[in-house]
Amino acid sequence: MTFGVFLLSGAMLWASGDALVQEEYDEDTYGPKDPIVWEKPVQAVVFTHKIHTMDAGLECDSCHDDIFTMEAGAAAENDDFTMATLYDGGYCGTCHDGSTAFASNTRCTACHIGVRGNARLHGESAEGEHSE
Amino acid sequence: MKIDDLEQMESEDLTTLPSAERRSFLKFGLAVTGMYLGGSVLSLCSAKNVYAEGVVPEVGKYPYSPHYTMVIREKFCIDCERCKEACVKTNHVPSYGFRTTILEKRRSLGGESFETTFMPVLCNHCNRPPCVRVCPTTATFKDEKTGIVRMNPPRCIGCKTCMTACPYNARYFKEETRAVDKCDFCFESRLSKGDTTTSCVEACPADVRVFGDLANPKSRVYQLVHSPDTMVWVLRPETGAMPNVFYINS
Numbered sequence: 001m002t003f004g005v006f007l008l009s010g011a012m013l014w015a016s017g018d019a020l021v022q023e024e025y026d027e028d029t030y031g032p033k034d035p036i037v038w039e040k041p042v043q044a045v046v047f048t049h050k051i052h053t054m055d056a057g058l059e060c061d062s063c064h065d066d067i068f069t070m071e072a073g074a075a076a077e078n079d080d081f082t083m084a085t086l087y088d089g090g091y092c093g094t095c096h097d098g099s100t101a102f103a104s105n106t107r108c109t110a111c112h113i114g115v116r117g118n119a120r121l122h123g124e125s126a127e128g129e130h131s132e
Numbered sequence: 133m134k135i136d137d138l139e140q141m142e143s144e145d146l147t148t149l150p151s152a153e154r155r156s157f158l159k160f161g162l163a164v165t166g167m168y169l170g171g172s173v174l175s176l177c178s179a180k181n182v183y184a185e186g187v188v189p190e191v192g193k194y195p196y197s198p199h200y201t202m203v204i205r206e207k208f209c210i211d212c213e214r215c216k217e218a219c220v221k222t223n224h225v226p227s228y229g230f231r232t233t234i235l236e237k238r239r240s241l242g243g244e245s246f247e248t249t250f251m252p253v254l255c256n257h258c259n260r261p262p263c264v265r266v267c268p269t270t271a272t273f274k275d276e277k278t279g280i281v282r283m284n285p286p287r288c289i290g291c292k293t294c295m296t297a298c299p300y301n302a303r304y305f306k307e308e309t310r311a312v313d314k315c316d317f318c319f320e321s322r323l324s325k326g327d328t329t330t331s332c333v334e335a336c337p338a339d340v341r342v343f344g345d346l347a348n349p350k351s352r353v354y355q356l357v358h359s360p361d362t363m364v365w366v367l368r369p370e371t372g373a374m375p376n377v378f379y380i381n382s
Contacts, residue, residue, distance in 0.1 A: 042212040042337055106340070109248040114211020116236050117248065 023054070030054045032072070035039040037118055044118035045111050047092075067094050187366045188357050188378065189346075191264055195259060195287045196279035198345035200317050200376070202330075203256070203356045207381045208338045209234065209250040218335035223313075229304030229364035231255070231315040252340060254332070254365065255302040255315035257281050263294035263303065271311070280319050299371040307332065317343070341361030346376070356380060 027033055031049030038045040054056050064070050068091070075081050075091060086093035086104040092111075096104045113121065142148070211234050219231050232254035238246045261281050264274050271287035272294055274280075288311035295303045295312060306313040317323060318330040333343045344351035357364055357378050366375045 015178075042210065042214070043210075076361075107247075108210050109207060109250065112210035112212070114234070114250055115213045115247070116211055116234065 025050060027055060031060065035121065036072050037113075037121065038073065038076055039118075041082060042112075043115050044113055046113045046117070046121070047111070063094075067091060145214050186364075187369050187375075188364050191349075191358065194347040196277065197347050198278055199347040200257065200278050200280055201344065201346040201353045201357070202317070202333075202377045203342040203353045204252050204377065204379045205342070205356075205381065206251060206379050207249065209252055209340045211236070211250040212233060212337065214335040214337060215252065215332035215341065218331040219315075222331035224308075225313070226306060226308065229313065231302075231313070235254065242338060243258055251379075252332075253300060253302070253367070254377065255281060255298075255317075256300050256377045257317065258376065259374035260372060262297040262299065262373055264373070266293045266297040268293070272314075278317075278319070278323075280317050281314070282316050282319060283312065283314060285309045285313075288312055299368045300375075316328055346367070353366075353378075 025033055030053040033050070036047040036049075038047070052063075053060070068075055081091065083104065085091060086096065089097060093104045095101045100105075101108070140300055145166065169365060185286060189293060209366050215232060216230065216234070223231055225231055228346070232252060235251040235253055237249040237251060238247070257280055259279070261272075261274060263272050264281060267273075268291065269287045271283060271284050271289070273284065275282050290305060290310055290312070292305060292312065295305070303312050303314045305311075318332075322329075322331060329343050330341075333341045342352050344353035345351050347355065348354060356362070357380075362380055362382055365379050367379070369375075
C-alpha cells in the first residue's frame with residue numbers, strides 16, 4: 001500500500017516536471033507537426049518544421065513565401081529543385097550555406113533519410129518487400 | 133589353413149617384438165612431440181622486420197588485368213536506392229533477392245540525436261573467394277582474366293553452400309533459374325557487351341560508387357585508393373578473403 005502511494009506520487013511528480021519542460025507544440029505558431037518528405041528529385045528527404053521554428057526560432061516569413069510556397073511539396077515540381085541550386089544559395093541553401101547553418105554539401109544524411117528512413121517514418125519494415 | 137599349420141607360424145603379438153624396435157618407436161614419438169613443442173616456444177618469441185599488411189594491395193601486385201574494383205565513397209550515400217532499382221532492371225533481380233543493397237548504421241551524437249550512415253554492399257569479388265572454394269560443381273568461379281566472381285547457372289545444383297560461405301551475404305537463390313545468383317559487376321549484362329561501367333555506378337546521383345581497373349594507374353579507382361591522407365577500409369578483413377570493394381570517405 002505504502003509502496004503504491006510512493007509510486008503514484010512519484011509518477012505525478014515526474015509527469016508535472018515533464019510538462020514544465022515540454023512546451024506544447026502549436027501548429028498555428030510553428031507550422032505542421034508532421035515532417036514533410038520530399039520524394040523528388042531523389043527519395044527521400046525530410047524537413048521538420050519543429051526543428052526550424054520551435055527549436056531554432058525562425059519565423060514563418062523567414063521562408064514563406066519567398067523561398068518556399070506554403071503548399072507542401074510544391075517546390076519539388078520546379079526543375080531547379082536540385083542540390084546544385086542549394087549550393088548556389090537557393091531553397092534550403094539560403095541558410096544551409098556553412099555560416100548560418102551547416103552547409104548543403106555536408107552532413108548528407110541529416111536530411112536524406114533514404115528509402116529505409118522513409119519506410120520507418122511510415123511504420124513499415126525497412127526490409128519490406130524482401131521479407132519472405 | 134589347418135590348426136596345425138597355424139601353430140607352426142611365427143607369432144605376431146608384442147612378445148616377439150625386439151626391444152630395439154620399441155626403442156625406435158618411442159624415439160620417433162618423442163621427436164614429433166619435440167618438434168611441436170619447439171615450434172610453440174619459437175612462436176612466443178617476437179619477430180622482427182614484420183609489417184602489418186594493409187587492405188590495399190601494393191602497386192603492381194594486382195593478380196588480374198583488368199583488375200575490376202569498386203570504390204564506395206560511403207558518407208555520400210543517401211539511400212535513394214537508384215542503384216538497387218537499376219540493378220534489378222538490368223540483371224532481372226526478383227523482389228525476394230538482391231545483388232546489391234544498402235545497410236544502415238546509427239551513431240549517437242549525444243542526447244537524442246543520431247547520425248545515420250548508409251553503407252552500400254555487394255559482392256566483394258574477393259581474391260580468395262570462400263564461395264568458389266566451397267562450390268562442389270565449379271558453378272561459381274573466379275574469372276581468370278578480370279577476377280570477377282561469376283556464376284555458371286546450369287552447373288549450380290542449388291546446395292547453397294556458397295551462400296553460407298560468403299562473408300558478405302552477397303548471394304541469394306533465384307527460383308526462376310534454380311540457381312544461386314549474385315553480382316557479377318554487370319559482366320553478363322553490360323561489360324561483355326562493351327560497356328565500361330556497371331548499372332549501379334551509372335545510376336548513382338551522388339557519385340558514391342566508382343568502378344574501374346585497379347591495375348591501371350590512370351583509372352579513378354586507382355587514384356582514390358592510392359591517394360595520400362585517405363582512410364581506406366574493407367568489410368570483414370579478418371576473413372582473409374582479400375575483398376576488392378574498398379570504402380573511403382573522401
